[in-house]
Amino acid sequence: MRRIIIPGPPGTGKTHRLMELLDNELNLVKTDPGKIAYIAFSNAAADEAKKRITNDKIIVSTMHALGSRELQLNTSSYLLKGEKWKGFKNFSNICADLSFESYINESGYPQYKNSHMKIIEYARNKKLSLGDAAVELDLHYSVDIWLTEQIYADLETYKNQTGMFEYSDMISKFVEEDKCPPLHCVFLDEAQDLSPLQWDMFFYIESKCARSYIAGDDDQTIYTFQGADPNIFIDLKGHLDPQIQSRRVPRKIHKLAESIFPHMTTRLAKKWEPRDADGKVIYNVDFFSLDLSKENWMILTRTNKMMERLREHLYDLNIRFDSKAQELLPNKMLIAYRTWIRLNQGASVSKDEVKDLWDYLTVKQGHLVRGYAGGKTLETIDSINIEGLREHHGLRAAGGWETLNFPETSKDYIRTILKSGDDMMKGARVKLSTIHSVKGEECDNVVLFTDLERIIYESAQRDADPEHRTFFVGITRAKEKLFITNQDYEYQYNIGGPLI
Numbered sequence: 001m002r003r004i005i006i007p008g009p010p011g012t013g014k015t016h017r018l019m020e021l022l023d024n025e026l027n028l029v030k031t032d033p034g035k036i037a038y039i040a041f042s043n044a045a046a047d048e049a050k051k052r053i054t055n056d057k058i059i060v061s062t063m064h065a066l067g068s069r070e071l072q073l074n075t076s077s078y079l080l081k082g083e084k085w086k087g088f089k090n091f092s093n094i095c096a097d098l099s100f101e102s103y104i105n106e107s108g109y110p111q112y113k114n115s116h117m118k119i120i121e122y123a124r125n126k127k128l129s130l131g132d133a134a135v136e137l138d139l140h141y142s143v144d145i146w147l148t149e150q151i152y153a154d155l156e157t158y159k160n161q162t163g164m165f166e167y168s169d170m171i172s173k174f175v176e177e178d179k180c181p182p183l184h185c186v187f188l189d190e191a192q193d194l195s196p197l198q199w200d201m202f203f204y205i206e207s208k209c210a211r212s213y214i215a216g217d218d219d220q221t222i223y224t225f226q227g228a229d230p231n232i233f234i235d236l237k238g239h240l241d242p243q244i245q246s247r248r249v250p251r252k253i254h255k256l257a258e259s260i261f262p263h264m265t266t267r268l269a270k271k272w273e274p275r276d277a278d279g280k281v282i283y284n285v286d287f288f289s290l291d292l293s294k295e296n297w298m299i300l301t302r303t304n305k306m307m308e309r310l311r312e313h314l315y316d317l318n319i320r321f322d323s324k325a326q327e328l329l330p331n332k333m334l335i336a337y338r339t340w341i342r343l344n345q346g347a348s349v350s351k352d353e354v355k356d357l358w359d360y361l362t363v364k365q366g367h368l369v370r371g372y373a374g375g376k377t378l379e380t381i382d383s384i385n386i387e388g389l390r391e392h393h394g395l396r397a398a399g400g401w402e403t404l405n406f407p408e409t410s411k412d413y414i415r416t417i418l419k420s421g422d423d424m425m426k427g428a429r430v431k432l433s434t435i436h437s438v439k440g441e442e443c444d445n446v447v448l449f450t451d452l453e454r455i456i457y458e459s460a461q462r463d464a465d466p467e468h469r470t471f472f473v474g475i476t477r478a479k480e481k482l483f484i485t486n487q488d489y490e491y492q493y494n495i496g497g498p499l500i
Contacts, residue, residue, distance in 0.1 A: 001206060001207065001209060001210060001211065001212065002210065002211045002212075002238075002239070003206070003211075003212045003213075003214065003236070003237070003238030003239065004021065004211070004212070004213045004214070004238060004239050004241055005214050005215075005236055005238045005239065005240050005241065006018065006213065006214065006215040006216075006241045006242070006243060007215075007216065007217060007218075007240065007242050007243070007268060007270055008215070008217055008242060008243030008244070008270075009217055009219065009243075009244075009246060009249075009270060009272040009476075010217070010220065010246060010248060010249055010257075010473070010476035010477075011246035011247050011248025011249050011275070011442065011476065012243035012244060012245060012246050012247070012272070013243055013245075013247060014189070014215040014216070014217070014243055015045075015048075015049075015189055015215065015440070017215065017241065017243055018038075018187050018189055018213055018215050019052055019053075021187070021213050022036070022038065022053070022058075022187060022213075025185055025211075026055065031184050031185060032057075032184065033055045033057040033058045034057040034058075035182060035183050035184040035185070036058045036059065036183065036184065036185055036186075036187070037058070037059040037060075037061070037066070037181075037183050037185075037186045037187065037205065038053060038058060038059065038060045038061075038186075038187040038189075039061060039062065039063060039066065039186065039187065039188050039189070039202070039205075040060070040061070040062055040189045040190065041062070041063075041189065041190035041191070041193050041194065042062065042190065042439065043062055043065075044439075044440070045062075045189055045190055045439075045440060046060060046061060046062050046065070048440070049189070059181070059183075063170075063171055063194075063198050063201055063202070064167055064170045064171065066174070067170030067171050067173070067174040067179070067201070068170050070174055070179035070180070070181060071165075071170065071173060071174060071177070071179055073165055073170065077163065077164060077165050078164070078165055078166070078167070079159070079164045079165065079166050084164070085100035087158070087162065088100075088154075088155065088158045091154065091157075091158045092151070092154035092155070092158065094147065094150055094151060094154065095151060095154065098114055098116070098151075099113060099114055100112065100114055100117060101113050101114070102117070105226075105436070109121075109125075109167065109223075109226050110166070110167050115139055115142070115143045116143065116147065116148045116151050117151075118137060118139070119133050119134050119137060119139060119143065119145075119148050120133075120148065120151070120152050120155070121166075121168065121226075122136070122137055122225075122226065122227060124168040124172070124197060125168060125195035125196070125197045125198070125226055125227030126195060126196055126197075126227040126229075127196045127197060127200075130145060130148050130149055130152060131145055134148070138458075138459060138462065168197060171197050171198060171200075171201050172197065172200075174201055174204075175200055175201055175204045180204060180205050180208050182208075183205065183208055183209050184209060184210050184211070185209050185210060185211040185212065185213070186202075186205050186206055186209050186211075186212050186213070187212075187213045187215075188202060188212070188213070188214045188215065188216075189215050189216075190215070190216055190220075190439065190440070191214045191215060191216035191233050192216040192217055192218050192220055192221040192228065192230055192233045193216075193220075193221055193222065193223040193228045193439075194228060194232070194233075195223075195226060195227030195228055195229070196227060196229060196232065197227065199232050212238075214233075214236065214238070216233050218230040218233050218234050218266075218267055218268050219261070219264065219267055219268075219469060219472055220439070220469060220472065220473050221233070221466075221469050222435070222436055222439065222466065222469050222470045222473055223436070224465070224466045224469075225466065230266060230267070230469075231266060233268075234266065234267075234268045242270065242271070244270075244271050244272060244273055245273045246272065246273060246274055246275050247275060248275060248442050248476070248479050249274055249275055249279075249476050249478070249479075250274055250275050250277040250278055250279025250479070250480065251274045251275075251277065251278050251279060252278055252279045252280060252281050253274075253279045253281060253475060253476070253478050253482050254272070254274035254275075254279075255274075256281055256475055256482070256495065257472055257475045257476050258272070259495075260468050260471065260472050260475075260495070263464065263468050264465055264468050264469070265465055266465065275479075277480075279478070279479075279480055279481065279482070280480070280481045280482070281481075281482045281484065282481065282482070282483045282484065283484050284484070284485065284486070285447070285483040285484060285485040286485070287299075287310070287313075287447060287449075287483075287485045288313060290447065290483065292314075292317065292319055292429075292430055293319070293420075294429075295429065295444060295445055296429050296430075296443055296444050296445060297429060297430045297431070297443065297444075297445045297446075297447065298430075298431045298433070298438065298441070298442075298443035298445070298446045298447070298477055298478075299321075299430065299431065299432045299433070299446075299447045299449075300433060300434070300435050300438065300446060300447065300448050300449065300474050300477065301433075301434055301435070301449045301451070302434065302435060302449065302450075302451060302452055302453075302456065302470065302471075302493070303434065303451075303452075303453050303456070304434060305453065306449055306451055306489075307323070307432060307433070307434060310432055311323060311432060314430065314432065315413075318413075318416040318417065318420055319430055320417045320422050320424075320428045320429070320430065321428050321429075321430035321431065321432050322427070322428040322430070322431045322432070323431070323432040323433065329410055329413055329414070332356055332359070333360070333406060333410060334424075335353065335356045335357075336356050336357045336359065336360045336404060337401055337404065337406075337414070337424060338424070338425055339353045339354070339356065339357045340357060340401055340403070340404060341401060341424075341425065343357075343385065343386040343389070344386065344400075346385065346386075347385065348383040348384055348385045349383060349384065349385075350382070350383055351378050351379070351381050351382060351383070351384075354375070354378050354381070354384065354389065354393075355375050355378055357404075358373065358375045358378070360404040360405045360406060361373075361395075361397050361403075361404070361405065362405055365405065366396055366397070367395075367396055367397035367403070367405070368394045368395065368396060368397070369394035369395075369396060371394065372393055372394025372395075373394075377392065377393050377394070378393060381393075401414070431443065435448075435470050435471070435473055435474040436470070438473075438474075438477055439473060441477060442477050442478075442479050443477060443478065443479065444478075444479050444480040444481065445478070445480060445481045445483070446474070446475075446477050446478035446481070446482050446483065447483040447485060448471070448474045448475065448482060448483065448484050448485070448495075449485055449486070450471070450484060450485070450486045450492045450493040450494075450495060451486055451489035451491070451492060451493075452467070452489060452491040452492060452493055453489070453491065454490070454491055456491070457491035467493055471493050471495060475495070
């Protein structure tokens with residue numbers, strides 16, 4: 001097996017290089033596309049790769065999705081949603097009073113509020129004992145490890161009896177049951193954020209292949225809280241194909257980012273050249289005085305808590321923005337709006353777009369003929385225009401976008417945005433996000449909040465590396481201007497120096 005390692009700092013085109021090597025496999029080596037797998041760390045990265053890889057025979061997937069596919073699982077098999085845990089709580093008396101509320105984070109991992117489950121999930125991903133996992137998470141004083149062990153034992157028994165799976169099981173059982181599809185080569189992007197459990201899965205896949213291609217940057221290892229270990233990537237052996245020239249980061253921002261390196265305890269020394277432009281770094285910015293009415297902006301926070309406050313501010317300014325938790329205009333509603341506009345302009349739209357639109361049209365308000373609201377007839381179409389919908393699928397609604405059955409608060413928001421001159425048919429100029437959610441992205445103007453919550457600050461006193469790497473990622477999203485602000489919090493990250 002031949003392994004090609006592609007290390008590269010931010011903006012150096014690691015993913016682009018992977019795509020070049022993929023083209024070589026297809027066009028020069030003539031590898032069967034059905035025997036190529038491209039594995040991305042996060043769902044967002046996998047979706048982006050699917051846009052760039054035109055051959056639909058190539059497997060493009062996250063680790064979890066590949067495991068689920070080959071194990072032939074479906075959503076009913078997953079112990080994730082709150083209601084799915086009711087059976088387990090009835091099965092295990094010790095869990096009756098515990099909450100198992102969770103959500104899937106940016107990388108596709110479940111995040112639990114329950115401290116026992118935090119320890120269990122971390123132990124699996126890091127391949128540690130429950131006690132060692134509790135120590136690394138600093139929960140060994142506050143959590144009863146004996147109880148955690150009992151919960152874990154009951155959980156394993158329950159899953160064996162019911163056939164239910166957790167997310168980590170998609171990884172471990174893929175290897176244990178030898179479920180790897182026949183492959184000639186495998187590609188891996190954002191490798192530095194894999195947990196030891198995921199590395200086991202990748203090494204198993206790799207052992208089945210003639211060639212592997214691995215891209216990553218240890219300096220951008222920001223998922224240590226779910227088990228990522230930069231040393232695994234650092235210690236990889238193989239042929240090096242380093243990427244050096246950044247196409248994103250200008251000189252002044254590059255210099256600031258490099259000032260973090262001396263504070264990292266473990267890193268792979270690497271050459272990194274900035275983009276041929278000066279760029280700007282503006283310190284101590286009052287965010288609430290910034291003019292966001294023009295240009296593209298990315299507003300980054302360390303925590304969701306700070307992001308909530310900023311969301312309210314952007315609403316007050318009537319600025320349209322993208323955010324995973326945007327409440328006034330969810331993405332599905334935006335799709336319905338755009339579909340309705342396009343239909344009324346004479347365009348044809350897809351079946352899935354019509355289905356999203358149908359959720360905002362009702363029989364009661366005269367939008368649809370009775371019997372068509374469920375959208376069953378839509379299964380027969382690939383694409384269709386408004387005349388076809390009126391003739392064959394029960395559409396009666398007419399008029400502008402306000403015909404749609406949106407909440408009045410959302411309608412007011414749209415009216416305000418349209419009045420400001422913003423184009424609802426295009427993407428938002430402003431993105432509000434945590435740093436962890438923008439891995440791989442970039443923007444002309446980046447506002448970076450250095451505020452830390454107490455629990456993060458205290459964790460960083462024990463091991464500051466995760467914070468150094470996180471803020472390194474935040475800094476290096478900026479293409480032109482970086483605005484640094486520390487608004488209110490007692491605890492701050494001191495960029496270019498130790499934590500304060």
